[in-house]
Amino acid sequence: xxxxxxxxxxxxxxxxxxxxxxxxxxxxxxxxxxxxxxxxxxxxxxxxxxxxxxxxxxxxxxxxxxxxxxxxxxxxxxxxxxxxxxxxxxxxxxxxxxxxxxxxxxxxxxxxxxxxxxxxxxxxxxxxxxxxxxxxxxxxxxxxxxxxxxxxxxxxxxxxxxxxxxxxxxxxx
Amino acid sequence: xxxxxxxxxxxxxxxxxxxxxxxxxxxxxxxxxxxxxxxxxxxxxxxxxxxxxxxxxxxxxxxxxxxxxxxxxxxxxxxxxxxxxxxxxxxxxxxxxxxxxxxxxxxxxxxxxxxxxxxxxxxxxxxxxxxxxxxxxxxxxxxxxxxxxxxxxxxxxxxxxxxxxxxxxxxxxxxxxxxxxxxxxxxxxxxxxxxxxxxxx
Numbered sequence: 563x564x565x566x567x568x569x570x571x572x573x574x575x576x577x578x579x580x581x582x583x584x585x586x587x588x589x590x591x592x593x594x595x596x597x598x599x600x601x602x603x604x605x606x607x608x609x610x611x612x613x614x615x616x617x618x619x620x621x622x623x624x625x626x627x628x629x630x631x632x633x634x635x636x637x638x639x640x641x642x643x644x645x646x647x648x649x650x651x652x653x654x655x656x657x658x659x660x661x662x663x664x665x666x667x668x669x670x671x672x673x674x675x676x677x678x679x680x681x682x683x684x685x686x687x688x689x690x691x692x693x694x695x696x697x698x699x700x701x702x703x704x705x706x707x708x709x710x711x712x713x714x715x716x717x718x719x720x721x722x723x724x725x726x727x728x729x730x731x732x733x734x735x
Numbered sequence: 736x737x738x739x740x741x742x743x744x745x746x747x748x749x750x751x752x753x754x755x756x757x758x759x760x761x762x763x764x765x766x767x768x769x770x771x772x773x774x775x776x777x778x779x780x781x782x783x784x785x786x787x788x789x790x791x792x793x794x795x796x797x798x799x800x801x802x803x804x805x806x807x808x809x810x811x812x813x814x815x816x817x818x819x820x821x822x823x824x825x826x827x828x829x830x831x832x833x834x835x836x837x838x839x840x841x842x843x844x845x846x847x848x849x850x851x852x853x854x855x856x857x858x859x860x861x862x863x864x865x866x867x868x869x870x871x872x873x874x875x876x877x878x879x880x881x882x883x884x885x886x887x888x889x890x891x892x893x894x895x896x897x898x899x900x901x902x903x904x905x906x907x908x909x910x911x912x913x914x915x916x917x918x919x920x921x922x923x924x925x926x927x928x929x930x931x932x933x934x935x936x
Contacts, residue, residue, distance in 0.1 A: 565813035572809050580801035594805050601809040665792075672792055691793040716754045723753070723786050 563608035563616075571616045572601055578617070578693060579624045585688045586628040588677055592635065596627045621703035625685050668726075675725035682706070683718030690715055749779055753786045841910040845903050852899035 563571070579600055583593035600623050604611060611619050679687065682704060689695045689703065690711075701708050749772055755761045756769050773779055 568813045569810050572806060576801040576806055576809070577798065580805075581798050584799050585796070590799075593799075594802070597801060598805060598809055602812060605812045668788070669792055669796075672789065676793075687793070691790060692796050693798070694794070719754045719786065719789060720751075722789050723782065726785060726789065727782070 563604075563611060563613060567613055568605060568608060571604065571613070571620075575617055575620050576601075579620050581693060582621065582624050582685075582688055583628055585676070585692055586625075586684065587632060587635070588673070592631055596624060596631055599627055600624045615702070618699065618702035621689070621699075622705065625682075625704065628685075629681060671726055671729055672722065675722050678725065679718055679721055683714050683721060686711055686714045687718040687722070691719070746776075746779070749776070750782065753779075753782055757783065757786055757790060841906055844906045844910065848899055848902050848906065852895055855895050 576597065580593055580597045583596040583600075584590060587593050587596065600620055603623055604616070604620060676684065676687065685704065686700060689700045690697070695703075697708050697711055700706075700711050704711065706714075749769060752761060752765060752769060756766065761769060773783065
């Protein structure tokens with residue numbers, strides 16, 4: 563991988579890697595650190611990474627880095643539970659204040675529930691539901707068979723639903 | 736929720752299939768069963784609505800964009816390292832991690848400092864200039880020598896306390912603030928701004 567190819571890879575995949583990291587970790591500073599580390603690793607391993615498989619490679623490394631960082635944060639800073647709600651704010655159109663507030667509360671609780679998901683459910687939910695990756699792309703990134711990815715995705719979504727069941731009755735209760 | 740409608744499957748069976756139903760991935764026979772159950776089961780309808788809302792909310796989450804500054808830093812890796820390996824060496828440096836042993840260093844240092852100060856204040860290896868001057872409160876008049884001696888003692892006591900505080904402050908600054916806050920940030924800034932550039936000579 564030449565410097566030019568590397569820069570193209572950075573431009574093409576930076577937002578996806580960063581988006582995954584910020585949804586996984588819940589704060590911008592750590593997500594930027596992880597994103598930078600991922601691309602530094604890409605540069606180091608550039609001779610072993612094919613340009614056609616760079617996205618799954620980046621996502622796999624990003625996921626591993628996020629898992630490590632998440633554990634580190636949990637042990638040393640204990641701030642992971644304070645999920646940055648900015649990361650899970652929808653681009654909702656103009657709605658009434660009540661509706662907006664209710665949606666915002668729902669998103670905050672959803673963010674907290676997502677933060678508590680086990681791996682690899684969390685990664686798969688982020689990649690599929692929030693980043694819109696195809697199943698094939700997720701399989702390549704996580705090195706899992708498709709049937710497993712689908713099962714984990716359903717389990718992850720079910721876990722989110724179950725965590726929110728107590729607070730939702732057509733609207734938040 | 737209990738219903739009078741009887742189905743060949745229990746509520747758990749339907750609960751397991753809610754996400755598949757929303758995604759349209761259920762086989763036709765199961766889909767028909769599910770749709771039939773939905774007509775009679777308010778709790779299942781509530782769960783389906785919740786599952787749909789979860790999916791919609793996740794899909795509607797704003798996709799955060801990576802800052803241009805960070806992109807510039809990352810791209811500097813390739814520009815800087817193409818000429819020399821030194822940039823990568825600097826980039827590869829990691830901020831020192833805060834381990835329990837490291838965390839113990841400065842509290843132990845402060846405790847040792849405080850113990851030493853106490854020992855000094857209590858007179859172990861005390862100050863040759865001072866004496867154990869005791870002013871008798873019953874006596875209304877003190878000689879100038881007694882007052883001077885008391886002032887000297889007070890000055891030394893204050894100096895010891897001040898020195899202990901200064902030493903503790905220095906320890907905290909060097910062991911905690913510099914090592915764990917300032918240095919990692921400086922290192923990161925150097926890495927990202929200067930470290931990846933090729934040396935000029």
